[in-house]
Amino acid sequence: MIHNHSDLLNKVKTDLPADELLSDLSDLFKLFGDSTRIKILFALSESEMCVCAIAELLGMNQSAISHQLRTLKDANLVASRREGKTIYYHLSDDHVRTIIGQGFEHLTEKH
Amino acid sequence: MIHNHSDLLNKVKTDLPADELLSDLSDLFKLFGDSTRIKILFALSESEMCVCAIAELLGMNQSAISHQLRTLKDANLVASRREGKTIYYHLSDDHVRTIIGQGFEHLTEKH
DNA sequence: CGTTCATATGATTTATTATTCATATGATAA
């Protein structure tokens, strides 16, 4: 750490957002960083779905899906409505589609 | 799983990308889903930096930063060049900025 | 009511991953 970069450090340090914001940001991306959740979000970007439909679509058990839906709901990425015994989930806003779309572009645009 | 949603399932199933692609997508987001890596990427979006500068900026030891840079390099999110004993890292393309920007927007646009 | 269906939840197990420590590599300069 001898070699000098204090000028650069000061510059970057002032531009870097607060730790808490960066932590929130990584927490957000973490939600997209699991294949089960990405599949759920992708499915919901097509259509509102109930829990057991998602479970059947992904070939996973109901409990696992419920846990992940809870995570996504706590983060306000999805919302739900009840209709009798069934609970339907949907994306809570369009940012989810945009973020996934950007990731997709990154993957597919690479040669 | 008695209640019927096979029509919906068939529709969504055809639109859902292949498992491998969705897995790649979550792997991509996973890289942004760690606060150390997000900080590194953010810093590099300001300026090319050497390893020890990043370590000093984040208040972490050199080894931890090196390990994370390796992860980011393996995923082609960052690239490096050598100048004498020093190795400078930079973002490998603009998608990184775009993806982080989208996440940022999502966070800040919420009331 | 009690039963059934759809979903949620808590606890446990299992798997994954970030950081640390010690050491290796690789370039430079004396």
Added chain:
DNA sequence: TTATCATATGAATAATAAATCATATGAACG
């Protein structure tokens, strides 16, 4: 060549989190 500086790497530890199992909740309907 030896010493030093900057970085990389392997192994081990520690922390986090996903899936599973068993069970709880809560609505509808006989």
